[in-house]
Amino acid sequence: MVAHLTMILLIYFLAAVAVHAMHQRHLSRPEPEGFEQILLIPSNQEQRIEGVVRALCRELFYRGKSFTLTVVADRMESETVRIIEKLMRKQGLEPSYLAAVPPDMERPKLNGDRTFRLIDLREPEH
Numbered sequence: 001m002v003a004h005l006t007m008i009l010l011i012y013f014l015a016a017v018a019v020h021a022m023h024q025r026h027l028s029r030p031e032p033e034g035f036e037q038i039l040l041i042p043s044n045q046e047q048r049i050e051g052v053v054r055a056l057c058r059e060l061f062y063r064g065k066s067f068t069l070t071v072v073a074d075r076m077e078s079e080t081v082r083i084i085e086k087l088m089r090k091q092g093l094e095p096s097y098l099a100a101v102p103p104d105m106e107r108p109k110l111n112g113d114r115t116f117r118l119i120d121l122r123e124p125e126h
Contacts, residue, residue, distance in 0.1 A: 037116040042080040
């Protein structure tokens with residue numbers, strides 16, 4: 001009985017060491033860029049905006065990147081903007097705002113090299 005319990009404890013210990021080693025390896029891998037600018041166009045997405053912002057924060061956290069979030073909203077009092085503000089404050093960040101998307105940001109550059117990530121949640125126009 002004692003031999004079985006000792007074997008189980010040894011297996012758990014080895015698994016914990018392996019997970020710790022993989023995590024340290026992941027953290028030590030340098031990212032080419034440590035900062036990312038996000039331009040978010042929410043467009044009245046109250047039902048799904050929380051999931052989008054949480055997934056974005058989680059992805060950037062796991063990649064070890066810091067970021068700024070700029071929200072494009074014509075109405076600052078909308079519920080979508082309030083949800084974004086609440087989630088960003090929980091992260092210790094303050095979003096910035098634009099009333100409209102600048103024309104040079106709407107179109108991708110020809111070589112595909114952007115200094116920001118555009119997340120457009122607007123409904124496509126037909």
